[in-house]
Amino acid sequence: MESVQAIKQRFGIIGDDPKLNRAVEKAIQVAPTDISVLVTGESGVGKESIPKIIHALSHRKHGKYIAVNCGAIPEGTIDSELFGHEKGAFTGATQTRSGYFEVADGGTIFLDEVGELPLPTQVRLLRVLENGEFIKVGSSKVQKTDVRIVAATNINMFENIKKDKFREDLYYRLSTVEIALPPLRERKGDIHLLFRKFASDFGLKYKMPTIKLDDDAVDLLLKYRWGGNIRQLRNIAEQVSVLEQKRNISAEELRQYLPDIGSNLPAVISDKKKEGDFSNEREILYKVLFDMKSDLNDLKKLTLKLMQEGDSQQVQDENEGLIEKIYGSSGDDIDEADIDEDELNVLQIPQQNSSSPSQEEKDKYYFAEEIEEEETLSLQDKELELIKKSLERHSGKRKAAAEELGISERTLYRKIKQYNL
Numbered sequence: 001m002e003s004v005q006a007i008k009q010r011f012g013i014i015g016d017d018p019k020l021n022r023a024v025e026k027a028i029q030v031a032p033t034d035i036s037v038l039v040t041g042e043s044g045v046g047k048e049s050i051p052k053i054i055h056a057l058s059h060r061k062h063g064k065y066i067a068v069n070c071g072a073i074p075e076g077t078i079d080s081e082l083f084g085h086e087k088g089a090f091t092g093a094t095q096t097r098s099g100y101f102e103v104a105d106g107g108t109i110f111l112d113e114v115g116e117l118p119l120p121t122q123v124r125l126l127r128v129l130e131n132g133e134f135i136k137v138g139s140s141k142v143q144k145t146d147v148r149i150v151a152a153t154n155i156n157m158f159e160n161i162k163k164d165k166f167r168e169d170l171y172y173r174l175s176t177v178e179i180a181l182p183p184l185r186e187r188k189g190d191i192h193l194l195f196r197k198f199a200s201d202f203g204l205k206y207k208m209p210t211i212k213l214d215d216d217a218v219d220l221l222l223k224y225r226w227g228g229n230i231r232q233l234r235n236i237a238e239q240v241s242v243l244e245q246k247r248n249i250s251a252e253e254l255r256q257y258l259p260d261i262g263s264n265l266p267a268v269i270s271d272k273k274k275e276g277d278f279s280n281e282r283e284i285l286y287k288v289l290f291d292m293k294s295d296l297n298d299l300k301k302l303t304l305k306l307m308q309e310g311d312s313q314q315v316q317d318e319n320e321g322l323i324e325k326i327y328g329s330s331g332d333d334i335d336e337a338d339i340d341e342d343e344l345n346v347l348q349i350p351q352q353n354s355s356s357p358s359q360e361e362k363d364k365y366y367f368a369e370e371i372e373e374e375e376t377l378s379l380q381d382k383e384l385e386l387i388k389k390s391l392e393r394h395s396g397k398r399k400a401a402a403e404e405l406g407i408s409e410r411t412l413y414r415k416i417k418q419y420n421l
Contacts, residue, residue: 002028002057004021004024004025004028007024007027007028007053007057008024011049011052011053011056012049013046013049014190014193014194014197015187015189015190015193015194016189016190017182017186017187017189017190019180019181019182019186019187020181020182020187020190023050023179023180023181023182024050024053026177026179027050027053027054027057027179028053028057030054030177031053031054031055031056031057031058032057032058032059033058034148035176035177036129036148036149036150036151036173036174036175036176036177037050037051037054037149037150037151037175037176037177037178037179038114038150038151038152038153038171038174038175038176038177038178038179039051039150039151039152039153039178039179039180039181040152040153040154040157040178040179040180040181041152041154041180041181041182041183042154042183042229043154043228043229043231044184044228044229044230044231044232045181045182045183045184045229045230046181046229046230047112047152047154047181048067048110048112048152050150050152050179050181051065051067051108051110051150051152052065052110054108054148054150055107055108055110055148055150058108058148060106060107060108060148063104063105063106063107063108064103064104064106064107064108065104065107065108065110066100066103066104066107066108066109066110067109067110067112068081068082068100068109068110068111068112069112069113070111070112070113070114070116070117071112071113071116072113075118078117078118078121079120079121079124079137080093080097080099080137081099081100082099082100082101082121082124082125083099083100083101083102083124083134083135083136083137084096084097084098084099084101084102084136084137085097085099085136085137085138085139086136086137086138086139087138088138089136089137089138089139090137090138093137093138096136099134099136101128101134101145101147102134102143102145104145104147105145105146105147106146106147107147107148108147108148108149108150109147109148109149109150110150110151110152111125111149111150111151111152112151112152113152113153113154114151114152114153114174115153115154115155115157115160115165115166117166119165119167122166122167122170123167125170126167126169126170126173128145128147128149129149129170129173129174130173132144132145132146132147133145149174151174157171157175183226183229184226184229184230184233185225185226188222191221191222191226191233192213192218192221192222194230194233194234195213195221195233195236195237198233198234198237198238199211199212199237199240199241202237202238202241202242203241206241206242208241209247210241210247211237211240211241211244211247211248211249212247212248212249213249213254214248214249214250214251216250216251217249217250217251217253217254219251220251220254220255220258221254224258236257236258239257240253240254240257285406286382289382289386383415384419386405387401387405387412387415387416387419387421388421390404390405391416391421398412398413398416
């Protein structure tokens with residue numbers, strides 16, 4: 001078995017980071033087997049090197065090696081690309097075509113960006129992994145294939161599984177062994193080494209002296225976050241090699257090629273605040289309105305009963321529970337400072353020796369009329385009522401009404417059209 005250092009040299013892998021060495025070591029160990037491997041890591045870390053190592057050190061090294069970028073193939077044609085199709089299977093299928101799994105029989109297939117596979121294709125791939133069988137598009141004939149699958153992804157597979165974008169059973173089939181490649185920002189000792197290698201390569205390619213960085217420029221290079229990883233570092237080295245006249249590069253000159261250096265700090269971004277926030281706030285608002293409506297109805301009932309039966313001690317005792325529900329305490333404990341002027345007017349009903357109030361007094365307290373026992377609690381009706389009142393209050397001005405209702409003017413306009421206001 002070749003050493004890790006020899007393999008890195010053979011496949012052009014630069015760096016001596018422990019995490020990188022561990023990833024290469026795992027690739028060497030699993031290569032002689034037929035175990036499915038999942039390579040994980042951010043975009044640009046060099047995941048494509050691992051399946052090449054695995055294929056070259058396996059007993060399949062004389063078979064075909066096919067790399068497929070799953071994210072670059074349209075959803076409508078990916079089944080045909082992977083599994084082939086029969087003549088006439090779909091519009092444009094003028095002849096029978098062999099898919100990658102048929103062509104690579106006895107070899108290795110590298111499925112890059114496997115997390116982008118559509119769900120129907122995932123089902124087909126799972127069947128290949130389980131028993132080596134597949135069916136061409138437009139055919140009913142089951143075919144066999146003997147293929148080693150190495151997959152790679154730069155996305156969080158568990159998040160995709162939670163969102164039902166990736167099958168959990170397929171994930172565990174693919175990741176019998178998982179090899180994780182570290183991002184460049186975690187390989188501080190390799191950054192300058194890689195830059196020098198790229199600068200030397202581009203110096204030879206463009207027939208010009210190799211650029212060099214001063215100490216401050218090297219320090220800047222190490223502090224940068226490198227969101228694009230090795231791919232971004234290579235591009236920066238090429239730009240500086242071609243565009244700079246001087247061959248000794250300072251930190252200020254290098255800074256011009258590092259995009260958004262001020263914003264390249266780690267950030268914690270939560271994706272939990274989703275579309276449900278507004279719905280939750282609206283539900284709370286409706287609950288408050290329903291509670292207010294219930295309290296108002298109870299208050300109307302109490303007022304009507306007091307007007308009809310007088311203000312005797314017996315009536316007060318009977319309605320003590322109702323008063324407590326409305327004001328949070330019994331009638332004797334009500335603090336007038338906690339009751340607004342309208343509520344005081346309701347409670348201060350004129351006394352006429354405990355006799356029933358006159359018609360004139362009943363008219364004065366017009367709000368204490370007979371109440372409907374069953375009132376609709378439809379959210380749609382309440383929403384319509386609130387919008388009408390707000391528009392009337394603001395003389396039809398949508399902007400002011402929208403601010404009062406706590407919604408956007410666009411939403412209010414849509415509601416006006418919905419209710420034909």
